[in-house]
Amino acid sequence: MAKLLAVTIIVIAILSAIPIITHKWDLLPDISVHGGLIDEQISDTMLEAGISFLAAQFVLAVFIWKYSNRSKEAKIRRFPGGAAGLVVAAFLLVGTEVIALGIFGTQAWASAYLRPPAKDALPIQVQAGQFAFYFRYPGPDGRFGPIHPDKISEANENFFGLDYTNDQASKDDIVTAEMGIPVNREIHLLMHSKDVGHSFFVPELRVQQDFVPGLDLSIHFTATKPGKYEIVCTQLCGLGHYNMKAYLYVFSQQDFDAWLKKEEALQ
Amino acid sequence: MATHAVHHHAPPVGFLRKYVFSLDHKVIGKQYYGLALVAVFLGMLLSWLMRLHLGWTNLAIPGLHFLSKTGAAGDVMTPEYYLQLMTMHGTIMVFFVLTTAPFAAFGNYFLPIQVGAEDMPFPHFNMMSFWVTLAGFLVLLSSFFVGDGPSLAGWTQYAPLSAVGAVAGPGQGTGEILWASSIALFCIGQLLGSLNFIPTTLDLRAKGLSLGRLPYTVWAWFITSCMALAAFAVLTPACIFLILDHVAGTSFFVPSNLVINDQLQPHSGGSTLLWQHLFWFFGHPEVYIAIVPGMGIVSHILSTNIRRPLLSYKVIVGSMVSIAFLSYMVYGHHMFVSGMNPISALAFSFPTLIITIPATIIVLMWIGSLYGSKIRINAASLFALGFISVFVTGGVSGFFLAQPSIDIMLHATYFVVGHFHLVMAVAAMFGIFAGTYFWFPKMFGRMMNETLGKLHFWLTFVGAYAIFMPFHYLGLAGNVRRYQAFVDDYTQSLIPLHKFITVAALATGAAQLIFLYNLIHSRFWGKPAPLNPWEATSLEWSTPSSPPPFDNFGSTLPVVYHDAYQYGVHSSTGDYLMQASPEELPAEAKE
Amino acid sequence: MRQHQGKTSDSLIFSSSVADTAVTKAPVESPRLGFDGGRWDNTAPPASLDRRLADWSPPQASSAIWVLIAAIIMTFAAISSALIVRQGASLDWRHLALPRILYANTGVLLFSSFSLLIAGRRFASSRFVDARIWLYVTLAAGLLFVAGQWDAWLQLRSQGVYLATNPNSSFFYVLTVAHALHVIGGICGLTYVIRKANRLALRKNTFAALCRYWHFVDLLWIYLMVLLIVKI
């Protein structure tokens, strides 16, 4: 029975490792500038975690195999080095390992969060609500009109609560239901939630940030590969959470301008 | 106040006093165990329904509409009903199973016995603790039957979704208020529990039982009650704030200018992050409240079944203590992408990484102790060994989630679900199973069926991995948690994996029925248990009978002469020496 | 063995002579091991074992009180930090003119602690009649404090300041009501102590525990007053 347990543990460990090694289910391809560091960090961590995982399971299995149902007079032996050795090992191996991970990880985090957006970053505002994203482009004047919560009305398709009659800045704002961005240009995303907590997650972009109601946050990123991607909500926001999504189109600059023209016509 | 300290030690008379409103810590422990048993099977049923729905989204589950007229008309689960089941599953499991079973149930039953006391110092508080907790459980269940069902905001209940009321979704009105009240009651119940556990450990120890001689379990329960003290004392006001935001129109958690369904909400200026801070300050220690008793139980059972003391008593206890301390400095890692200051994210990241060190040390102590030992295989030891394997597996995925940069990718994905299910849920359950197989003879005076127990272990061990390992792959592929269906294009390829998980979950769940049968059958028809079936040393095996008499040790209380794990020695009884036996060991035999 | 453990640190609070009469009047169960707490020798190992393992443990009543106090501190710490976060979260924070009576209540509560101290002194010098009088005085002061708080709430209501009027009023009510509930808890304890004292069956630990709790709730109120004055 004990030997069976040992074998089972080893088999399970190997089976668990195979999909990771063969990249059966892997991260979606990265299309962002800062994403490289994150992927690197993940693969480093995967390596260290994987080794610790396999090592621990194997040693566990081996000991179970060796030291189960021994004879009555067999001698109890003490682990060479004893507790002290293991504690030191834990501090040296695991301790240094995790600290190293933490320090390297700091780079990746900093590249995503601690760097201010570039001057020429394209500002886009995204508003999350139950259960859809809507996007706003400032238009020629480069300014967003103020949001009037009392004017927000999905019934009248006034998703941002803009006052078209009084606010000059609002007149040329372009509101869209899908997000188009130019490739290789930094996007400064201003995040606003009109009701509850939501989150903005684009796996390929290596971007995830919660919307905090009553607190407007902003993130910035640069996409490097044209294509169609999905924006999904990762913060439980109600019954439609699973279906709260929008499409992200990464265009070449001229395609982007054309797309924006088209959207403007639809206003 | 020591209101009830002295006066209750006549044997209880009358059915009510004996079995219902009992002051006896043993009966209360059994009551807690029963509560946890009901709760765990209910929670499992909910997870079955959820898994079925995730595997085959528009599948009609026959009879489902009996459970909820609105949530599942025509037997097809609606999104809101899925989320409601999910919320209830999480709440029931975390609070009423993982906290009550290893901590309140086993703790109540064995803490006083293992310290050689007759009972807890405040039996009336102890009784209240159970009944208040039970009331909390019933209040939670009642939300299935009122209004449009239970809350759908998940067990973390993030504001403002949880605080704005029915307009935010089904169950966010009455159901939400019931949720908050239930948890507030639960917190009070557990505080009353800690109020007993800590003095019991400090003051009621038998003669000669110094802190350095306590069994690991006692330390675990003591540390846990200290953690529970701080954690639940913080969650209680949070729940009260939540209730006030609902019924009194206050704005603790609801900011201004929210527009829900085109209606401008009346609230002003609350802070949504405030809830997250309060909740996770409780929530992260709660994870350790669930797992530390498991660690204690496993250390205890392991030492007994490998017939030797673990490598270092002081190191293991020290690690548990340091885990408890660190657990209050790490809660922010749940909020890396919640709009916290990016710098503070780093500040929370490092303690989180460092907390892996004491955890690793404990694991190394366990594995190192196996070396050169004599492992006895029985249901209890199998689950203890399985605990180590599962705990390691769940633990290493913590390396990822402790790092904010990686959390950008993995936050709120199935990777997280896999992580905490393995390290917290499955591991803690293994601890509970091990404890049950180990202590059942003492609790009920009968042995459990070993064969069924082993069968139960194999199915559960393999099944748990089959269910929760794939969660990590899903997470890496970007599959977001808390979705009732997968409509995103990039998740389509993952649905077969979900189907596989569902099948595994159904099978593993079914395997738990073996355990239930074994439990009930052995309770009444199991073969009578000897006083010390496992040749164990600690005080619970020195009681005059199994189950022990109402005052545990009969007329005389034990005196302790040895530390709790005198195994692998040469004594008159064999290779072990009981804590309470005055026998002196030949010098060379002492470790 | 039980003989050997019969001695207890948690003796009756009354001097031997009175205690004897007390025992004839209201027999008190002889304290048993495990429930007399107190002395370190209760947990010290027999001579045969090395002394390194000896450790200290207080009477369980008082350690329970410390546990209780820890929990209460955590709760109020949570509420206070919530208050600070909430105040920083938005611009709708007003300042509240505290009802004057709060200061009077503070005095009353301080006096109650003081009178409880005197009661303790009287017990120590075994002047039990005075002691009990002072206990009643403390009880009265406690009740007066709660009544005063009630009046403060009424005053605010009459000014139209309700729980949900603005964030700081919410916190004012939460804090004061929470504290008042703890005072009421203390009053229950005090009545229990008085009942015991009347039956001449009061134990040192019980009384000491009550005093700790009472003084703590008092200090807690001082802290709250500072918080209210500064923040609310």
Next chain:
Amino acid sequence: MLSKSKLMILAAALPLCCLWIAKDSSGAPADGEITGTVKLEGTPPHMRGIDMSKDPYCTHYHANSPVKMENVVVGEGGGLENVVLYISEGLTASELSKPAAGPEPTFDQKGCMYTPHVLPMDADQKFQVITSDNTTHNIHPLPDPTTGNIPWNKSQPPGAPPIVATWKSQEVAIPVKCNIHPWMHGYFVVVKGPYAVTDDKGSYTIKGLPPGNYTVTAWQEEYGTQAQKVTVSAGKPATANFTFKAK
């Protein structure tokens, strides 16, 4: 003090009176009609196109028929669609309490739009919400809490059975929306007594009215209500035309 015989007479008379009153009110033939048209004067407001790209099913459904908002729908000749007309004054108690005739009003979810956009119904009349879509919707009516109508919020997965409900008190009008598809919104108009809704030409007919003087009220979601006094006589239908001014 009354003598026995008088009491007897009174007792006999009372039911007779009741009978007579009842006969009078219910006897008259209820075949009167009010017809007319509702027009919009001035340039209709710009109806924004609806971008359904959030849910591929909806986009695909309207692949070659772009959809616009339906807040103001003007047919040929300025006829205003989706205007609800009902009798706001003049109905007798028995008319008011008479249960609505005809089939249950049905509110369909088709192509991620509500058809009809506005659903009039009688108070306490059963109506049903069905879905023809292969995507999950949730139906979330938001009545004014002061009317005593209770708001609800239920999802309807594809193939789920119809949701049957009633509104217990009159309310003009109850907005209803789908949270999963935020552009989906319509109205339940709950009235007492006979009602009608204008077709794409803006014309309507209220049937089943006994002769008498009535006030007809027209309600439009953007432009609010207008009222007219009308006299209905047996045989020929009375007419009442309405004109709303574009803002």
